[in-house]
Amino acid sequence: MSSRSRDAKQTQRVPSGQPKPETKEEKTVVLDVPSKLLLNIVDRIISFEQDNPELGRAAAQVVLFLLTKGEAFPEEKIAAKLNLDIGEVRKILQILYRYSLVELLREAVDVERGRYENRWRVSRNLVVRVLKSRLRNVIDVLQVCLNEYTNTAYYVCPCCFKRYSMDDAYNVDFRCPRDDTPLVQPDTAAEVEFLARLIKDLQDYLEKLDSETKHA
Numbered sequence: 001m002s003s004r005s006r007d008a009k010q011t012q013r014v015p016s017g018q019p020k021p022e023t024k025e026e027k028t029v030v031l032d033v034p035s036k037l038l039l040n041i042v043d044r045i046i047s048f049e050q051d052n053p054e055l056g057r058a059a060a061q062v063v064l065f066l067l068t069k070g071e072a073f074p075e076e077k078i079a080a081k082l083n084l085d086i087g088e089v090r091k092i093l094q095i096l097y098r099y100s101l102v103e104l105l106r107e108a109v110d111v112e113r114g115r116y117e118n119r120w121r122v123s124r125n126l127v128v129r130v131l132k133s134r135l136r137n138v139i140d141v142l143q144v145c146l147n148e149y150t151n152t153a154y155y156v157c158p159c160c161f162k163r164y165s166m167d168d169a170y171n172v173d174f175r176c177p178r179d180d181t182p183l184v185q186p187d188t189a190a191e192v193e194f195l196a197r198l199i200k201d202l203q204d205y206l207e208k209l210d211s212e213t214k215h216a
């Protein structure tokens, strides 16, 4: 059962005249790309770490709640609002904190007795920071591919499509030993152009995100 169908059932069960459940409000929120990405990452990390997809979905619910509220909440309140087990919520928040996917505000409740309250937050800056670090990883990978295409010369047999390094091609006198076809250097201009454009677009997007964080 998806959490969405579970929510739908809960909504139906609430008789009219009673306060609407908190989750009702979140459903109407339109999420932008960075927020959706964060929810995916959270779901994946918790599902994988705990080998528990159910907990992954609960984690995404917790982050969605904090994201849409935009302010810090104590874990008890998060658990109560989302109708989740407090132990589960605590576990989720601690794992996400390790991955820097939630922010922890520790506030003194009673300074004399040294009592503190933990409050958790998912700020816009955090969302953008996560997206930026993922984007940088993607750009790094694409850059390696681009360098491979531009700097590594190789030959290919137009008959059997076997690839030869520069040295191997030299050793077989630039003829394929399988079918005696002259080797050719493939034209990678289209691939190079595509990768270069993709990298440029991602870098532009990264810059746009940079200016968003600066103005935040």
Ligand SMILES: [Zn+2]
Residues within 6 Å of the ligand: 157, 158, 159, 160, 161, 162, 176, 177, 178, 179, 180, 181
């Ligand atoms: Zn060949």
